[in-house]
Amino acid sequence: MKNLVTLIAGLMFGTGLILSGMANPAKVQNFLDLFGTWDPSLAFVMGGAIAVTMPGFWLVTRRAKPFFNDVFHLPTRTDFDKRLVSGAAIFGLGWGLGGFCPGPAVTAVPLAAQGTIVFVVTMLIGMVAAKYFVLWRDRRAWDLAGKTSQL
Amino acid sequence: METEFTPILSLLGGGLIGASAVLLMATHGRIAGISGIISRILPPRSAGQSLSQGLVFVIGLLLSAPIWVLVYGQSPVQTVSDNLPLLGAAGILVGFGSVLGNGCTSGHGVCGISRLSGRSIVATVTFMSSAFIAVLLLRHVIGA
Numbered sequence: 422m423k424n425l426v427t428l429i430a431g432l433m434f435g436t437g438l439i440l441s442g443m444a445n446p447a448k449v450q451n452f453l454d455l456f457g458t459w460d461p462s463l464a465f466v467m468g469g470a471i472a473v474t475m476p477g478f479w480l481v482t483r484r485a486k487p488f489f490n491d492v493f494h495l496p497t498r499t500d501f502d503k504r505l506v507s508g509a510a511i512f513g514l515g516w517g518l519g520g521f522c523p524g525p526a527v528t529a530v531p532l533a534a535q536g537t538i539v540f541v542v543t544m545l546i547g548m549v550a551a552k553y554f555v556l557w558r559d560r561r562a563w564d565l566a567g568k569t570s571q572l
Numbered sequence: 573m574e575t576e577f578t579p580i581l582s583l584l585g586g587g588l589i590g591a592s593a594v595l596l597m598a599t600h601g602r603i604a605g606i607s608g609i610i611s612r613i614l615p616p617r618s619a620g621q622s623l624s625q626g627l628v629f630v631i632g633l634l635l636s637a638p639i640w641v642l643v644y645g646q647s648p649v650q651t652v653s654d655n656l657p658l659l660g661a662a663g664i665l666v667g668f669g670s671v672l673g674n675g676c677t678s679g680h681g682v683c684g685i686s687r688l689s690g691r692s693i694v695a696t697v698t699f700m701s702s703a704f705i706a707v708l709l710l711r712h713v714i715g716a
Contacts, residue, residue: 423599423625424624424625424628426595426599427596427599427600427625427628427629427632428628428629428631428632428635429595429632430592430595430596430599430604430629430632431592431628431629431630431631431632431633431635431636432632432633432635432636432639433588433589433591433592433595433632434588434589434592434593434604434606434629434632434633434636434678435632435633435634435635435636435637436585436588436636436639436640437585437586437587437588437589437590437591437592438585438589438636439585439636439637439640439648440581440584440585440588441578441581441582441583441584441585441586441588441589442575442578442581442582442585442649443585444637444648444650445575445648445649445650445651446650446651446652446653447573447575447650447651447652448575450707450710450711451573451574451575453703453704453706453707454707454708454711455704456708456712457711457712458573458574458575460574460575460576460577461577461579462575462577462578462579462581462582463582465578465579465582465583465586466582466583466585466586466589467586467681467682468583468586469582469583469584469585469586469587469589469590470586470587470589470590470593470682471586471590471682471685471686472586472587472590473586473587473590473591473593473594474590474593474594474682474683474686475686477590477591477593477594477597477598477686478593478594478597478683478686478687480594481594481597481598482597484598486601487597487598487599487600487601487602488598488599489599489600489601490599490600490601490602492601493597493601494600494601494602494603495601495603495687496603496674496684496689496691498691499689499690499691500691501690501691501694504672504673504674505673505674505691505694505695506673506694506695506698507669507672507673508668508669508670508671508672508673508674508695509669509673509675509680509694509695509696509698509699509702510669510673510698510699510701510702511665511668511669511672511673511702512665512666512668512669512670512672512673512676512699512702513669513698513699513700513701513702513703513705513706514665514669514702514703514705514706515661515662515663515664515665515666515667515669515706516662516666516676516677516699516703516706517702517703517704517705517706517707517710518658518661518662518665518706518707518710519653519658519659519662519663519666520652520653520662521659521662521663521666522606522607522666522670522676522677522678523606523607523610523666523667523670523676523678524606524633524676524677524678526663526666527606527610527630527633527634528633528634528636528637529637529650529652530634530637531634531637531638532637532647532648532650534650534652535652535654535656536652536653536654536655536656536659537652537659539656539659539660539663540659540660540662540663540666541663542663543659543660543661543662543663543664543667544663544664544666544667545610545614545667546663546664546667547663547664547665547666547667547668547669547671548607548610548611548614548667548668548670548671549614549615549616549667550664550667550668551611551667551668551669551670551671551672552611552614552615552616552671553616554668554672555671555672556616
């Protein structure tokens, strides 16, 4: 049951990406090309998604707990750090250059365009690299904090 | 290259994406952030982290296009650049940046904004701005 719901959620998400045009990098880049062949469609994707998610989240999180879990796993951080802003800036650069973000790229894999395959493989490498980078940075910060407290 | 303005289809597709996010929240209590779902499957992984739900969701994503083709009898409209070094560089940036910034278009852009998260609003404004600049440079300065 749990797996079936998750599979359906993945299917709905992927079909939504295809239907909306997000799985077409040319359309994404045209949304970002204000001074060229501008296509405002993507604003409608975001609008349509938020119009459902905003009231939907409010409604379902009023329950004591989710159906298959004991608690809602909601992000609790509210601080702005360098990591958030630099990560978002790097992500946006790649999104603009390639016209793909993670969801649409994975959804487009079975359509087997060469560029999509190259993008997804390098994206996975970038993710693994970032995970190791974050671990290394956190460990170094921890070591430094340890040394300072010994002084 | 021009693409057709599709307000109705885009709105409906967006609604479906939103409905999927609400379904995940109602059942698993989790944010539908695709970069997070994918990166949690990849190494290095922390002990005790369950793999299965992320994998099942990704399988759902991967089945979407084949089912679309079965139902409509044709591939979805798609134009992917054949500039492979450019797409390779873009992939590295998207992968690295989304993990570093804890989210992408879905986690920050859709779910985060819907929760009025300050961090997600800052992240979305930042990646939208850098994406505009990337396309501006690519199409109007370099002229690719």
